[in-house]
Amino acid sequence: MDIIRFLKNWTLPVSMAAGTILYLIFAYTPVLEHAANFFDPIFDFIFPLFMFLILFVTFCKVDFKKMRPVKWHLWVGMFQVIFSLILVGIILAFGLKGNKLILVESMLTCIIGPCAVAAAVVTEKLGGNLTSMTTYTFISNFITAMLVPVCFPLINPDLSMSFIQSFLLILYKVCIILVVPMILAYIVKHYMRHFHQQIISVKDLSFYLWGASLSIVTGTTVKHICHSDATVGFLLLIAVLGLILCIIQFACGKGIGAYYGSTIDAGQALGQKNTAFAIWIAYTYLNPLSSVGPGCYILWQNIINSIELWDKRRKDEKK
Template sequence: MKNLLLIVAITAGILFPYGHRFTFLIRYLLMALLFFSFLDIKIDKNIINIKHFIILISLISASLISYFLIYPFDKLLAQTAFITAIAPTAIAAPVIISLKNGKVEFTLFSLVLTNVVITIILPFILPLIIDSGNNITFNDILLPVLVTFTIPLILTRLIKAISVPLWEKLIDLKDISFYILVVNVYLATSGASNYIRNNFTSELTLVYQIGFITALICAFLFILGWFIGGKEYASEASQSLGQKNNSYTIWLAITFMNPISVLGPVFYVLFQNTYISLNLYFHSKKHNSSS
């Protein structure tokens, strides 16, 4: 029942977008989420799977195919589709898999692989896509992601090494991560809703087109992930491919592209959070009925 809170958070973000003033907290809340997710994680080279590389190739291919399919009809729309689809696995993806009692290690490696590889190749691809002279440095993109990811991981390893009783108590408090997620969903949705309200009151046709294409991309990637994952990793692969690091691409769109292109990642925030909320709700309902 508590998973309905995610839907409430999305609705509140759309109707009452006052949380946009605090979107700077999203990164730090994600670090808190990751901290709880990493507490009982086992890091092992055996987690690396061929499916991780299929996910990466699918991610890059989907973004380029989206761009070239739409480009003959509308260049701006094509750029928006590209920057929306190219976003790597979200930092919060392992958190969602943790809440679903899935294989967090699988999603964790996808998080590292997609963020590092996409960060490396984007400075080479973006100038060709946007016809811009702006330079995107490696450190501008990679370092913030690595810092957000590594600090919680290092902290959990240190706590386990220094005090096992404290580590065990923190694991018992792991359910707190769900409520941190609810706050983060509200803030992200609030920021997206506020951006649309203040920046795109005109050109509604273009807004609808971007929303429609973004919905298709979101649905396609989540579904494709289920097929890639197969029986063993269906949920993990779906989350790895479908749940995106939208704060990453929102920053790229605002900084290096036409401001309108930011609507793709902004809409994706709404769509992926809606899907994740419903997915967690049905997972919880199924789990409760079988227990």
């Protein structure tokens, strides 16, 4: 029972540790090389499926009639837009190249990336407003879908895709991961009530699905770092910048939310990023090494989430 309680209380760090250890075992054990090659494409397929299921389960709990923008959505969205444009402006104004360009690109991916699909899951666990968070998830993904096709061709003019092609590609990926599970959840909630009750009766189902997916994305991040040609010092610099950005975004989000009585919601909305999506856009549009930024951001944001969840449990126990 103590082990089960420990796993429930520390799901996120346990998931990250499991993903790291399993990757290192399979990557550096010669006997397991064929098994590693076999499972690699399987995990690439499973991860988006986990994202889909997490959102589907989360949307099953949402009151769709109450989904509407609120004031803090505007200010958090403006932060994402303004700071993304500032970083793009710095790259263009100073003509950054080499490692300096990679550093700023890694920062850009951590800011321009949309709100994580799991942010609503963590927000619900922390006692925040699930419906308000879900609404902002849509807004944030739409902002990203507009910013990336505009900003990234300016940074990398050698891109083969046109503005319309880039915009539609990103919008398509967002719709598959975000819109389709919402439509299915709406259908299940209103027309398959018995199935809907079975889903929502499983406590914290979406949270544990997120824990499983976190193991996969952590293992993928470790893989990118291990196969990088950069020096350890440069990788550590990217990691530190990711930590600083993570703290700033969580703090600014909570500061914005404090004015509207939505500290938890706004903090998670701005601080918790869809790092898997950010890694994808870094590999697709920028220097692949810049993906280490959002890769490290996974670690920092989930450490902060784990601390927040621990603090929530501590306060609940006192009550």
